[in-house]
Amino acid sequence: MSLYSYHIFMFPFQWEPKSREEKPFSERFNLNDLQPRLNSSWQNYPVPANDDYATELYNEKNFFYKFVHKALYDTGNEPLPVIRHYERKEAYNGELEYEIGVKANGQDTYRLKLKSIGLDLFSTGTGVLIFYIENQHYAEMRDVMRINQYGRRIFPPFLTKDKGAEGTKYLELADYICINGLTGEPHRYYEDFLSYTADKPWTEARFITSLIDDFCTDIDPEPVIDDRMFTMCWYLNAEKGVEISDSKRYYKMMRSNDWHEFLFIDSNGSTCQNDRLQKELLEKHTYPRWQKFGTLYGITRHSFMAVSNDGWFPENILLGYFRTIYVRIAELVLVQRASVLKFSAEVTRLSTLDDKKKQTLADEIDKFYKSYIQFVNQIYFREITTQEQGIDLYDRLQDSMRIKDQVKDLDNEIEELHKYATLLDEKAQSRNIALLTILGSLFLAPSFIVGFYGMNVVPEWLHDKPWVLPSVMVAIILLASSLLGVVLLNKRDKKVLVYMLIGFIALITLATLSIVIFERYIP
Helix, strand or coil, X not given: CCCCEEEEEEEEEEEEEHHHCCCCHHHHCCHHHCCCCCCCCEEECCCCCCHHHHHHHXXXXXXXCHHHHHHHCCCCCCCCCCEEEEEEHHHHHCCCEEXXXXXXXXXXXXXXXXXXXXXXXXXXXXXXXXXXXXXXXXXXXXXXXXXXXXXXXXXXXXXXXXXXXXXXXXXXXXXXEEEECCCCCXXXXXXXXXXXXXXXXXXXXXXXXXXXXXXXXXXXXXXXXXXXXXXXXXXXXXXXXXXXXXXXXXXXXXXXXXXXXXXXXXXXXXXXXXXXXXXXXXXXXXXXXXXXXXXXXXXXXXXXEEEECCCHHHHHHHHHHHHHHHHHHHHHHHHHHHHHHHHHHHHHHHHCCCHHHHHHHHHHHHHHHHHHHHHHHHCCCCCCCCCHHHHHHHHHHHHHXXXXXXXXXXXXXXXXXXXXHHHHHHHHHHHHHHHHHHHHHHXXXXXXXXXXXXXXXXXXXXXXXXXXXXXXXXXXXXXXXXXXXXXXXXXXXXXXXXXXXXXXXXXXXXXXXXXXXXHHHCC
């Protein structure tokens, strides 16, 4: 059976462990603490499950720098892993199906072979759920575009006033999406979007929530793009391949509405209705390195698309690169984007904590800063391969999602936050030094008096009452302790503290002076 197109839907998300929400950022996302549910259909595969996957993994790893591997591959041996990789067991039986029902512009049902479902969790509190889908039944470009348009929706982009989500189904939303063949109750992997109302929060489709719950109920996912999954698609078409390879026909095709609709996933017609702007957008987002070979790539912030001629080489070699190496590149950039958003949200949270938690805040910021440095070193790479096409595609993906600009802005935000933490530490140290200085001054005057008059200042009448001096010392210690407690509890009332300290010093000085005078001058 011929392969007409290959689709990859990627759902990037942020996640919070419900049981550790109150802990500092650096302690919330230890991947060793996350384990699949008992009897879960999710399995960790650090070692390829068969020979074909082992060959693909070998080719992938050779493509990337070795220092990038920790962010891309789960070896199962890392004491503090950056990534944990899981797959659904049912996919290995070859019986999974991704079904899309469509009402917009004609009733259609697309039943596609679901080759694999992967779940990657990262130590930055982010993750990516990936669907690998084969189309062996629908050859027309219109159908391929509709699969992309409606198969990627995870919740309604808007609601119509009269019919709600039902009205949206006649425009940009699938009638339903379901996954057939998974272990468990079928309704958990079926979404018709009718439960979405104006007061329902921004929530992913039921089949996505169920898949993540199947792994671990402690994970609370949150979408980081919008109502769509990131889409990768390879379309094999002999006529299109000839059109691309012919230099005269190529430029017309590259600037056409068809290519714009395919690249930007506008199955209901191009959403750009200005010729000059459309030309600029297509030139910016098209990657024509292999144009004369009949292959054309395009990259936007929501898609990574390819069109090529059909035949053995595109299907078995080029497509292999696309669904393995290029998927890893796209996933890495999506994780960078999700991580930046995660860190930005944490900066906002830390900067709005109550002043009463300043000492704790300084510690949290310090640990958070360390986590950010780990992200820069372990996930955010300037370059990931020596291969020219890999460098080009990685740069284009980062540019399309504005990763470099966002990381630069985040650098400034976190640097300011770190400076604030340093200032809090310095203030805490200054307070401690001031407190020690004050406590030292409490005994300065008595020490001076005793030193001036001599050490033997104990009056004779106390010689037969040895309990008096210890009692006085205990009273002074209790008074000093009480004063210290007042200092700690009333940091803001500085005037009261000053008066109390002056009075306490005067009291001790007067007591010491009285003892000396009594001994020296009163018979």
